[in-house]
Amino acid sequence: MLLSGCDAGPRPFGQSRYAEGTVLAADTSADGRFTLISTGPSPVQVWQRGDAEPLYHWYQGESQQDIVLLATSPDGQAAATATEDTLALWSLATGRNRGFYRLNHPLRALAIADRGRAVLLGYHNGEAEFVDLTSGRRLLFMGHRDRINSVDLSADGRLALTGSHDGEAILWQTGDAAILARLPHAHSVSLVRLDEEGRRAFSADAQGGGQLWRLPSGEPLAALQVPGRGQTFISARFDPEQDRLLTGGTARRLQLWQLDDGRLLDSLQVGLHTRLRPASAMVYGVAFVNPQQIYSISSAGLGETWALSQRESRHE
Structure with a gap:
């Protein structure tokens, strides 16, 4: 295992190295079966858990720009890859390209619905665009006052959640852009996530705060009981039973939270690349x-698999 010698705490029981250099973007399917890796321009490598070689290599047309955004659908059937001004859609079942698009505005955030039937795009100019890829219908949402930092879709594509530098996350319907709830923050919203059915949401701000919400009312459910300072949330996932939230952050943080009260259940540190600095x-x-x-x-x-059962029992 390629972990620093001074690390304390639990180690993963499974570990795979997917890149030798710095990774610009990565994503995983909801069950961890597929992992997408970008280290710069094309190709994106797609790995299947347990395989010794990439399953697919995906090329972003003729673009030489870095691929900086990756997204997988909640059902693990489709994925999207994007540079700042191009978008490509893919089948995870076959590896085939399902569409390539050039964008009119610089892209900052990306989400994709089940089976790849819809995408949500968040732009630097503060607009968010929903695209139904089956019918071709496009809907532009202009409810924010500043750039979009993060977006998410419910699995069926009917609900959108957008987070902006203006300090607000907004839940809205993709059918008519009607706003269902405004989720206020004291600072820029850096990350938003929905559970698959759109019944709960998580949002984080630039100062390291994390808030859980009940939907569609927008009623606060719990604030994450974040220990100390310096936390920045990068990724999050609701579990299928909807009683836990898993988050990833800066400084190697991997944390598990209780939904009803925001209590920290488990905290882990992911591994390091021994040749990269800063460590x-x-x-x-x-x-x-x-x-x-x-x-x-x-x-x-590094893709790492961790056991929870024994550690969680110590928090009960």
């Missing part, structure tokens, strides 16, 4: 493999 890592993607196992993919290029 830290960001957790780009997290997944629930099953109720007792979680998975993380980090900027160090």
Whole structure:
């Protein structure tokens, strides 16, 4: 295992190295089966858990720009890859390209619905665009006053959640852009996530605060009981039973939270790339493999699987 010698605490029981250099973007399917890795321009490598070689290599047309955004659908059937001004859609079942698009505005955030039937795009100019890829219908949402930092879709594509530098997360309907709830923050909203059915949401701000919400009312459910300072959330995933939240952050943080009260259940540190400096890592993607196992993919290029059952019992 490629972990620093001074690390304390639990080690992953499974570890795969997917990249030798710094990873610019990464994502994983909800169950950790597929891992997407970008280290710059094309190709994006797609790995299947347990394989010794990439399953697919995806090329972003003729673009030489870095691929900086990756997204997988909640059902693990489709994925999207993007540079600042191009978008490509893919089948995870076959590896085939399902569409390539050039964008009119610089892209900052990306989400994709089940089976790849819709995408949500968040732009630097503060607009968010929903695209139904089956019908071709496009809907422009202009409810924010500043750039979009993060977006998410419910699995069926009917609900959108957008977070902006203006300090607000907004839940809205993709059918008519009607606003269902405004989720206020004291600082810029850096991350938003929905559970698959759109019944709960998580949002984080630039100062390291994390808030859980009940939907569609927008009623606050709980604030995460974040220990200390300096936390920045990068990724998050609700578990299928909807009673836990898994987050990844800066400084190698991988954390498990209780939904009803925001209590921290478990805290882990992901591994390091021994040849890269500074010696830290960001957790780009997290997944629930099953109720007792979680998975993380980090900027160090390491995919790691962790056991939860014994550690969680100590918090009960």
